[in-house]
Amino acid sequence: MNYKSFNESLLSWYYEVRRDLPWRQTNDPYKIWLSEVMLQQTQVKTVIPYYNRFIDKYPTLDSIADESSENLLKEWEGLGYYNRIRNFHEAVKEVKSSYHSKVPDNLNEFLKLKGVGPYIGGAVQSIAFNHRVAAVDGNVLRVMTRLTEDDRDISKQKTITSIKEHIETFMPIFAGDFNQAMMELGATVCTPRIPKCVTCPVQSYCESFKNNTVNQYPFKKKSKAKKEYYYNIYLILNDNNEVYLYKETDDLLQGMYKFPKYDIDTSIENIEDKLNLTLSSLTEPIGEEKHVFTHKVWYMNIYVVYTKDKNDHFVPLSNVRDLPMSVAMQKVYKYIDETI
Incomplete structure (x- = not known):
């Protein structure tokens, strides 16, 4: 050439x-x-x-x-x-x-x-x-x-x-x-x-x-199929109009805020022990969302549960939109506006 x-x-x-x-x-x-x-x-x-x-x-x-x-x-x-x-x-x-x-x-x-x-x-x-x-x-x-x-x-x-x-x-x-x-x-x-x-x-x-x-062209070896994960996401609200949040520690989302997220087979009693909270009983999920990452897919059931407890993880609902969140968690947050 x-x-x-x-x-x-x-x-x-x-x-x-x-x-x-x-x-x-x-x-x-x-x-x-x-x-x-x-x-x-x-x-x-x-x-x-x-x-x-x-x-x-x-x-x-x-x-x-x-x-x-x-x-x-x-x-x-x-x-x-x-x-x-x-x-x-x-x-x-x-x-x-x-x-x-x-x-x-x-x-x-x-x-x-x-x-x-x-x-x-x-x-x-x-x-x-x-x-x-x-x-x-x-x-x-x-x-x-x-x-x-x-x-x-x-x-x-x-x-x-x-x-x-x-x-x-x-x-x-x-x-x-x-x-x-x-x-x-x-x-x-x-x-x-x-x-x-x-x-x-x-x-x-x-x-x-x-x-x-x-x-x-170009030739690229086919990548593996995306792994699929199934989670329950919890919007935990207390009497002060606050919601439970904590920071991600995962490398990819480190520093972003998230709602409690657990495998779908995790019992509510186990979650109470992990978070040191007393929670209301579960009803039907208020929504379902899917989020696709580069190498994985999350399927999320969204639940609203209530507690009378308070600790440093609870954030006023009016402040949540000022905090950094992944797109997956933003998909969950919209249910607060729609149901509460």
């Missing part, structure tokens, strides 16, 4: 049709970094309002470094993958304390920060500082495997590393624009199911288009 010509075709197309995204209107490494953290595992249309809200509230790296973890989790609520904001918060605090609030423009230094891996490293260092480092996400993997008819398993890290190294052999000096162009191509033209090959600006360089094998 004539990569010089390929690069020219790709960049010409990108400059003409690129989407007007808010993080493309800044050279601030902090804002570019934040956008890339948000965009991991999340669609652009979902990220845009979160990004705009964060930038309005936290316009500088220091402003987010100085915020409390709980408030940041609340702002992030609904975006999912909460380790992203926890790691980002730790990283920007490190930048403030160790790098005088300036995002390192050295890849090796940047990669030392919490939550910064090869993709984030490549994206921020190329877009913010124009370093010739590839940013290889799912879009780029799809483009490259189709271009070269690469049938290696893209779920394997060695495949991703190899493709990254290959891209870096022909990246032009406009590294940030090139990385964004590759991602834009994958997101808008070289799409997973119905690629728009007829309008592709680099169609003439694509081996899979030439051989009518586009839909065979």
Whole structure:
């Protein structure tokens, strides 16, 4: 392949049709970094309002470094993958304390920060500082495997590393624009199911288009079926118009608030012992909800129970909406408004 010509075709197309995204209107490494953290595992249309809200509230790296973890989790609520904001918060605090609030423009230094891996490293260092480092996400993997008819398993890290190294052999000096162009191509033209090959600006360089094998790439070993879990969720209310809550300790949802959640075969007596509460007897569930995570599915029966007890876990109902909660728990909370 004539990569010089390929690069020219790709960049010409990108400059003409690129989407007007808010993080493309800044050279601030902090804002570019934040956008890339948000965009991991999340669609652009979902990220845009979160990004705009964060930038309005936290316009500088220091402003987010100085915020409390709980408030940041609340702002992030609904975006999912909460380790992203926890790691980002730790990283920007490190930048403030160790790098005088300036995002390192050295890849090796940047990669030392919490939550910064090869993709984030490549994206921020190329877009913010124009370093010739590839940013290889799912879009780029799809483009490259189709271009070269690469049938290696893209779920394997060695495949991703190899493709990254290959891209870096022909990246032009406009590294940030090139990385964004590759991602834009994958997101808008070289799409997973119905690629728009007829309008592709680099169609003439694509081996899979030439051989009518586009839909065979990329190859990824099928993942295991999602595990299913069945829970009873309890809205425990006392006479003070308060509801029982406690913080998650699970790594993925750490710091988020949740209602008591138990396997469906856990008896109410066992729950009373665990929580040190005396509860009213159970009636029929007031609702059922399903929540799908990346690797698992929760099926939830929602119950309202009452107690005359009080302790530090009870929170006024009027305050609950100010606390960070996972989307699964937000689905449960709506039943308070509907039934009480």
